[in-house]
Amino acid sequence: MTSIDKIVTIPEFYRGKNVFVTGGSGFIGKVLIEKLLRSCPDIGNIYILLRTKKNVSPKTRILTLTNTILFDSVKVLHPENIDKLKYVEGDIRSINLGISQDDLEMLRSKIDIIIHVAATITFTADLTDAALINIRGTRDICLLAMSMERIPILMHVSTCYCHHDNHCIEEKMYAPYGDWRKIIEIAETMDRHTLNVITCKMKGIKHSTYTFTKALAEQTVQDLCVGTIPTIILRPAIVTGIYEDHIPGYCEGYSGQIGYLIGILSGIMKCANVPAGSNRETVPVDLISKGIINSIWMKGTGQSDEEVSIYNGTGCNLIEFNLHEVNKAFFNVFKKTRTELNWYPKCTIFDSYIFYYMYFSIFQLIPSIIGDCFIYLKKKKPHLVQLQRTLFGFTNLLDYFVKNSWVIRNANFLNSIVDAPIHNDDFIVKTPNINVNIEEKLLLDHVHYILVHYLNKKLTDKPTNLIKLWILWVVWCMLELSVLVFGVYLVYSIFN
Structure with a gap:
C-alpha cells in the first residue's frame, strides 16, 4: 500500500481526469456528478451516456439536468465547470451501448475512470429487458473499459439486495447464481412469452428479475475485469435524500421511503404494513456519492489493493432512517x-x-x-x-x-467515508452528535x-x-x- 504521507488529496487525484458515467440522469448519478464538479474543481470532463427520450435530444436533456436547484452551488462556486459536462449519445439497452464508432474511439483515448450506475430497477421488468440492461449493458461497459488506451478504474454500482438469499450480506463476492453469458444469449434470442415462463421459474432462486440480473452483473464484472483493471463494486441499500451536503433533504423520484413520505404528506397514504421488528437498511444519497468518489481515490492511490474492492453502502452504525x-x-x-x-x-x-x-x-x-x-x-x-x-x-x-431483515456488513464502506485519511472535510461524513x-x-x-x-x-x-x-x-x-x-x-x- 502507498505510504499515508505520500497520498494526494481527493481534489488533486481527480485533477485533469476524465470520467465516463452511465446513469448520470438518475438520482445517484446526478448527485455524484454535482459533487465531482463542486468539490473537485480541477476535474477533467465528465461524459454522460444519454439517449433521446420522449423526443427530447441528449443535448436538451443535459441542459435540463443542470438547470435544477441541485447544480446552483456549482454555478456559483465554479460556473466554468458546467461546461465540463458532456454527453455521449447512446443507450445502455443497445448492443455496444448504442455508441457511435467515433465516440467509442474518443472514450477509449480520453477516459481515466468509468462509473457504471445505469440499470433498470423495475422489480416487475421481464427477463428480456432486465438482462439486456443490467447484464449485457454491464458486459459492454467492461469490454469498453478493457479496450481503453489508459488503464481505467471501473466502479460498478450494484445493490445490497442482489444477495438477499443470505441472511448476512458481507463485503465479498458470492458464488454465481447462473451463467451470465447464457442469460444474455437467452434474452437476445428467445421470445418473450417463453421468457416469462422462465422468469416464473427463476423467482425460485431470486425474488425478482432486478435482484437476479444485478447479481449476475456483479459476476460479469468479476469474470471480465478482476485481475485485468482496478475494479470496485459498491452496493447501495435503500437510498434516501441528502443528509448533510449542500441541500439537506434533497430527493428525487417516488421509490422507497421517499415514496412513503410523499404519500403521507399528500394525504393519500394513511397506513403501512410493516412488522414491529422491521429494520430496513437505508443510506442517504450523499453518503453513496462520497463513497463512490472516495473509494475510487483509495483504489487509485493504492490504499485499496484487493483485486476487487467491495463496499456495502448502508447507513448502519452511522446514520439510520428506520x-x-x-x-x-x-x-x-x-x-x-x-x-x-x-x-x-x-x-x-x-x-x-x-x-x-x-x-x-x-x-x-x-x-x-x-x-x-x-x-x-x-x-x-x-x-x-x-x-x-x-x-x-x-x-x-x-x-x-x-x-x-438482513445483517449487512459495511466496515469497508464506513472506512471510505469516515475513517480514511481524507485531507478535506468535504469528502467525509461526520459521526452524528449523540444529542x-x-x-x-x-x-x-x-x-x-x-x-x-x-x-x-x-x-x-x-x-x-x-x-x-x-x-x-x-x-x-x-x-x-x-x-x-x-x-x-x-x-x-x-x-x-
Missing part, C-alpha cells in the same frame, strides 16, 4: 415544520395483514372512490382510485423486502423539501401553530374512533 422510528418522530417534526397544515399527516403502521387491509379500505380506498365521484361530476378524469391501486401494488411489490435525534433531523429536512418541491407548498418563517396541530391530531383520532365504534356496532347488529 420507518418505525420515523413514524414516532412525526409529531415532533410537524411541530417544527414551517408551513400551514390543513390536516394531520398520520400514518398508522400495522404488522397484521387483516387490520392493514381493513384500514386501507376504510381510510384510503373508500375516500378515493368518493373523491373520484366528485371529480367525475366536474367532468374531469378520475384518478384517485387508480392512484390507490398503484400505491397498493407498490407496497405489495416491496412486501418481501419489508417482511424480511441530535437523527430520525427527526432527516425527516424534517425531507418533509421541508417534499412540501416545497413535490407538493408546491410555501415555507413560512415560523413553525406550525402548535394548537392547530393538536386540534388536527385530535380530529383525526376522533374520526378513527368513530369509524371503529361504527364498525363494532355494525358487527354487533349483524350477529345479534
Whole structure:
C-alpha cells in the first residue's frame, strides 16, 4: 500500500481526469456528478451516456439536468465547470451501448475512470429487458473499459439486495447464481412469452428479475475485469435524500421511503404494513456519492489493493432512517415544520395483514372512490382510485423486502467515508452528535423539501401553530374512533 504521507488529496487525484458515467440522469448519478464538479474543481470532463427520450435530444436533456436547484452551488462556486459536462449519445439497452464508432474511439483515448450506475430497477421488468440492461449493458461497459488506451478504474454500482438469499450480506463476492453469458444469449434470442415462463421459474432462486440480473452483473464484472483493471463494486441499500451536503433533504423520484413520505404528506397514504421488528437498511444519497468518489481515490492511490474492492453502502452504525422510528418522530417534526397544515399527516403502521387491509379500505380506498365521484361530476378524469391501486401494488411489490431483515456488513464502506485519511472535510461524513435525534433531523429536512418541491407548498418563517396541530391530531383520532365504534356496532347488529 502507498505510504499515508505520500497520498494526494481527493481534489488533486481527480485533477485533469476524465470520467465516463452511465446513469448520470438518475438520482445517484446526478448527485455524484454535482459533487465531482463542486468539490473537485480541477476535474477533467465528465461524459454522460444519454439517449433521446420522449423526443427530447441528449443535448436538451443535459441542459435540463443542470438547470435544477441541485447544480446552483456549482454555478456559483465554479460556473466554468458546467461546461465540463458532456454527453455521449447512446443507450445502455443497445448492443455496444448504442455508441457511435467515433465516440467509442474518443472514450477509449480520453477516459481515466468509468462509473457504471445505469440499470433498470423495475422489480416487475421481464427477463428480456432486465438482462439486456443490467447484464449485457454491464458486459459492454467492461469490454469498453478493457479496450481503453489508459488503464481505467471501473466502479460498478450494484445493490445490497442482489444477495438477499443470505441472511448476512458481507463485503465479498458470492458464488454465481447462473451463467451470465447464457442469460444474455437467452434474452437476445428467445421470445418473450417463453421468457416469462422462465422468469416464473427463476423467482425460485431470486425474488425478482432486478435482484437476479444485478447479481449476475456483479459476476460479469468479476469474470471480465478482476485481475485485468482496478475494479470496485459498491452496493447501495435503500437510498434516501441528502443528509448533510449542500441541500439537506434533497430527493428525487417516488421509490422507497421517499415514496412513503410523499404519500403521507399528500394525504393519500394513511397506513403501512410493516412488522414491529422491521429494520430496513437505508443510506442517504450523499453518503453513496462520497463513497463512490472516495473509494475510487483509495483504489487509485493504492490504499485499496484487493483485486476487487467491495463496499456495502448502508447507513448502519452511522446514520439510520428506520420507518418505525420515523413514524414516532412525526409529531415532533410537524411541530417544527414551517408551513400551514390543513390536516394531520398520520400514518398508522400495522404488522397484521387483516387490520392493514381493513384500514386501507376504510381510510384510503373508500375516500378515493368518493373523491373520484366528485371529480367525475366536474367532468374531469378520475384518478384517485387508480392512484390507490398503484400505491397498493407498490407496497405489495416491496412486501418481501419489508417482511424480511438482513445483517449487512459495511466496515469497508464506513472506512471510505469516515475513517480514511481524507485531507478535506468535504469528502467525509461526520459521526452524528449523540444529542441530535437523527430520525427527526432527516425527516424534517425531507418533509421541508417534499412540501416545497413535490407538493408546491410555501415555507413560512415560523413553525406550525402548535394548537392547530393538536386540534388536527385530535380530529383525526376522533374520526378513527368513530369509524371503529361504527364498525363494532355494525358487527354487533349483524350477529345479534
